[in-house]
Amino acid sequence: MTGSSVIDIAPVRPTLWHAALLYDSDAAYVDGVVSFLHEGLAADEPVFVAVPRPRVDLIRAALADSADRVAFADMTELGRNPRRIIPAIRRFVDGHRGREVRFVGEPIWPGRTTAEVAEATTHEALINTAFADSTAGVLCPYDVHGLDPTVIADCHRTHPDLVERGVGRPSTQFTDPAVLCKAAAWPLSAAPADAPTLEFGFDQLWDVRRFVQEQASAAGLVDERVDDLVTAVNEVATNTFLHGAGFGQLRVWREPESLVCEVREASHILDPLAGRRLPLPHAKGGRGMLVVNHLCDLVKVRTDHEGTTTRLRMNC
Amino acid sequence: MTWGVGTICPRASGYPQLSTAITCDDSVAAGQLVGRSAGESYLAEPPFDPDLMIGILGEAVDNALADGFAGFRVTGEMCWATRGVAGADRLLDYERRVSEVFATRPAAAVGQYDRRRFDAAALAGALEAHPHVWDPVTAHDEGLSVRPLTDRVGLRLDGEIDMTNRGQLRRALAELPTTATEIHVELTGLRFIDAAGCAELLAAASGEHRRLVVLHNARGVVRRLIEVLKLDSDVEVHHS
Numbered sequence: 001m002t003g004s005s006v007i008d009i010a011p012v013r014p015t016l017w018h019a020a021l022l023y024d025s026d027a028a029y030v031d032g033v034v035s036f037l038h039e040g041l042a043a044d045e046p047v048f049v050a051v052p053r054p055r056v057d058l059i060r061a062a063l064a065d066s067a068d069r070v071a072f073a074d075m076t077e078l079g080r081n082p083r084r085i086i087p088a089i090r091r092f093v094d095g096h097r098g099r100e101v102r103f104v105g106e107p108i109w110p111g112r113t114t115a116e117v118a119e120a121t122t123h124e125a126l127i128n129t130a131f132a133d134s135t136a137g138v139l140c141p142y143d144v145h146g147l148d149p150t151v152i153a154d155c156h157r158t159h160p161d162l163v164e165r166g167v168g169r170p171s172t173q174f175t176d177p178a179v180l181c182k183a184a185a186w187p188l189s190a191a192p193a194d195a196p197t198l199e200f201g202f203d204q205l206w207d208v209r210r211f212v213q214e215q216a217s218a219a220g221l222v223d224e225r226v227d228d229l230v231t232a233v234n235e236v237a238t239n240t241f242l243h244g245a246g247f248g249q250l251r252v253w254r255e256p257e258s259l260v261c262e263v264r265e266a267s268h269i270l271d272p273l274a275g276r277r278l279p280l281p282h283a284k285g286g287r288g289m290l291v292v293n294h295l296c297d298l299v300k301v302r303t304d305h306e307g308t309t310t311r312l313r314m315n316c
Numbered sequence: 317m318t319w320g321v322g323t324i325c326p327r328a329s330g331y332p333q334l335s336t337a338i339t340c341d342d343s344v345a346a347g348q349l350v351g352r353s354a355g356e357s358y359l360a361e362p363p364f365d366p367d368l369m370i371g372i373l374g375e376a377v378d379n380a381l382a383d384g385f386a387g388f389r390v391t392g393e394m395c396w397a398t399r400g401v402a403g404a405d406r407l408l409d410y411e412r413r414v415s416e417v418f419a420t421r422p423a424a425a426v427g428q429y430d431r432r433r434f435d436a437a438a439l440a441g442a443l444e445a446h447p448h449v450w451d452p453v454t455a456h457d458e459g460l461s462v463r464p465l466t467d468r469v470g471l472r473l474d475g476e477i478d479m480t481n482r483g484q485l486r487r488a489l490a491e492l493p494t495t496a497t498e499i500h501v502e503l504t505g506l507r508f509i510d511a512a513g514c515a516e517l518l519a520a521a522s523g524e525h526r527r528l529v530v531l532h533n534a535r536g537v538v539r540r541l542i543e544v545l546k547l548d549s550d551v552e553v554h555h556s
Contacts, residue, residue, distance in 0.1 A: 069521060092386040202436040203443070203480040209508065227537035234510055238479050246436020282522045294544055 011171045016131045019161035019168065021141045022152070029141055030062045032163060033104055036139045040102035041066055048086065048092045050075045050104040051141065059104075066126070079107045082116070082123035083293040086130045086276040093134050094278070102137045108155075110146035115313075116298060117151060118186045124158035125177035130273055136174055139163070183302040188309060191262060195253040200237060202246040208237045212261060215252040219259045221314060228295040229314050234262050235288035238312050240265040242285075244308070258297065266307040276303070347383070354396035364403030366410035370417055377423050387422035394442075398433045411445035419447075419491075443480060446485030461505075462488040469493060470500030470530075476508035482516060489520045497527050503534040514545050521551045530554060 021032040033049075040047045049059060050073040060067045065095030071092065080084050083296070089103050099150055105127075107120040142155045156162065156173035159182055198211045212233045216226040233250065240248045251262045271277075275289030293299055298313040343349040355371070358364055373390060380388040397404040409428060418425050429442050460475040462484055471488055492499055499520060523527040529551040534542050542553060 202431070202439055205478045205480060206476065209476075209478075224540070227540060230508070231510070231537055231541060234478060234508075238510060238512070241436060241440050241479060246440070282519065284512060284515040284519060287515065291511045291541070291544055 004128060015309050016128065016134055016138065017161065018127055018131075018138045018159055018173075019140070019163050020155040020159040021139050022155075022164040023141055023145050024163060026058060028165065029143075030058055031166065033139065033141060034062045034135070034211055035058055035071060035166070036102065036104065037063065038066070040100075040137065041069055043100070045102050045137075046092070046096040046098045047071070047104075048089070049073070049100040049104040050088070051077050051104060052076050052109050055141075056105065059122060075109075079105070079120070080116075081293055081296055081298050082107050082120040083276060086126060086273070087278055087290060087293070089127075090130065090276075090278050091139075093131070093136060100135045100137070102139070104139050104141070106141045108142065108147060108151055110143060113147050115189075115300070118148050119300060121151075121154045121158060122181045122186065124155065125180045126272060126276065128158075128160065129177045130191055130276065146256060156253045160303075165270070178272065183304050186300075186302070188300060188302055188311065191251055191260075192208075192253050195251040195262075198250045200248055202241060205234055205237055208250060209234055211250060212252065215261075216259060216314070219252070219254050219316070221259055221316060225314050225316075229259070229261060229312065230296045232292040232312050233263065235292050236263045236312070239288055240267065243267055243269075247310055255313075258315045261312045261314075263310045263312075269301060275299075327521070333539065348385070354393070358392070358396060359401060362402055364397075364401060364406060364410075365414060365418060366406050369410060370414055373425075374417060377418075377421050381422070387424070387428075389424045391426040391428060393428045393430075395430050395433050398438075408441045408445045411442065415447055416502045422514060440479075444483060447483050460484055464488075464492075465500060465502060469496040469498065470502065472502040472505070473504030477506065477513040478508065478510050479512060482510075482513050485513060486516050486519075490518060492520075498530060499527055500530045502532045504532070505539055506534070506538050509538050509541060511541065511545065514541060514547060517549055528535070528552060 021029075021036075023029040023032055029285065033051075037047055037049070047069070048071045049056065051059065053074045053076060054075060058073050059070075060072070063070060063217075073088070075085075078088055085105060085107060089105070092103065093101055104191070107123055108117055118277055124140060131138070140155070140159065142152060144152055153173070156171045157175040159171055159172045159178075162169055162171050196211075196215055198208065200208050209230050212230045213226060216229050217223075221229065236246065237248060240263065244265045248263050248265035253260055277286070278290070279286030292312065296312045296316045298311075300309075300311040300313075302309045358369055361368060377388045394407065397407045404507070414425060423428070425443065427446060429439060431439060460473070460477055460481045463472045463474075464470070465472055469492055471485075471492070473485070477485055489499070501517060517529060517531065521527065531542065531547070531551055531553045533555060534553070539555070542548070547553065
């Protein structure tokens with residue numbers, strides 16, 4: 001079952017083909033992924049695989065010598081914060097301009113927290129938006145036994161196509177990404193009422209940095225992670241001055257295995273891909289949220305009628 | 317060294333207060349200190365016209381130098397621009413261009429922005445338009461110092477760079493000799509820089525005068541951001 005049927009469902013890909021691969025065993029996983037990769041390699045397409053490390057090894061072994069022609073990344077690193085994945089695919093696509101490319105991405109694996117799954121699900125929806133005009137094939141494996149049924153139901157909503165046991169079909173549940181990503185559908189957990197708070201005004205970035213530094217050090221974050229969080233919060237606060245009301249509220253609290261920083265402000269972020277677009281090479285702006293996404297283990301941004309809440313999580 | 321000083325106050329009554337504060341009657345008598353209200357200067361011929369005002373200031377510099385003064389200083393209170401006067405929307409355009417006019421002359425200008433009167437967007441614009449910013453509310457000992465290097469073409473940065481003082485870095489980079497093929501930036505004393513500050517360093521390498529930019533001795537959070545942004549693909553990065 002070296003899925004020639006994957007070819008059947010996508011004989012011509014004028015634009016994006018984005019499918020969930022539903023698998024229930026290692027064998028089904030390898031069959032589905034490797035047949036997709038072989039098609040790409042046979043057509044001399046650049047291919048990029050980002051899956052959890054043990055799965056990288058499985059695929060490498062199955063590809064044997066061809067593995068050298070594939071770019072690999074450990075998704076537990078690259079996709080720990082799912083907001084990093086689209087920029088990484090974009091770099092790969094842009095690095096092979098004018099060619100069809102293939103990407104295998106597994107952003108949700110058994111053991112991911114509910115908060116992470118929410119971000120990974122909206123990430124999956126936004127792949128459709130981000131690469132709508134790219135000639136690319138994107139295959140996303142989902143473990144139907146290991147993952148919660150709600151996760152599997154959501155992957156039917158985020159992928160226009162499904163592949164199961166070597167057979168492809170369109171998803172009847174596919175949902176407009178703009179609808180799926182609405183903030184109301186992904187509510188944030190309540191912040192603790194007693195979390196230390198700093199109301200900051202225009203150009204008080206120095207105070208913002210000192211506050212984060214003190215809170216993060218007191219919470220026991222190691223120095224390097226304190227620095228990363230200071231940089232990240234500074235970028236978010238700078239954005240409130242550039243694009244927002246010019247003042248905001250900063251709160252910091254501990255969660256069981258992480259430290260969370262939250263910036264609330266009155267502006268509305270309307271671009272669903274904000275922070276996931278690459279700036280032009282010599283543009284002066286546009287790197288702030290990319291840096292934030294790179295430095296933080298999880299980033300959540302929610303815009304509603306009251307404004308925008310940005311939560312940054314650093315694992316301890 | 318004697319400096320000619322022009323002062324533009326928000327209203328005529330502001331001038332006596334100021335003159336009392338700095339006890340400058342002798343200066344006024346000697347023609348060294350001149351006061352003007354907004355109505356006598358920025359808004360003398362409404363609507364506010366940046367070209368007209370820049371012309372007036374240029375002439376004032378010429379006159380001060382012709383009168384034997386070593387230089388010219390001016391400070392202007394900008395609250396008139398918050399009163400909905402015609403042409404006030406051109407204020408930032410004026411500020412940007414007047415900086416350029418003064419940059420090439422023995423002259424200095426301070427624009428006063430009352431943070432109670434201007435909204436955040438206007439203040440952010442004013443920060444962008446001015447190469448240097450002094451803000452007593454947020455001024456810290458840990459601010460930013462930008463000094464030229466003595467042994468090579470380049471700058472020594474000490475303190476912290478964020479959006480409130482980024483213009484200071486941009487201006488200092490722009491003032492370096494355009495003939496230099498290498499610019500060195502000493503970062504030992506820099507404790508913080510943001511992504512846009514790094515972009516200024518990159519721009520110095522990729523701008524109209526293409527040249528090698530060498531960053532020296534970045535530490536801690538600065539070094540980390542240089543790595544995250546992969547600046548080493550466009551500039552040279554040296555660590556001691």
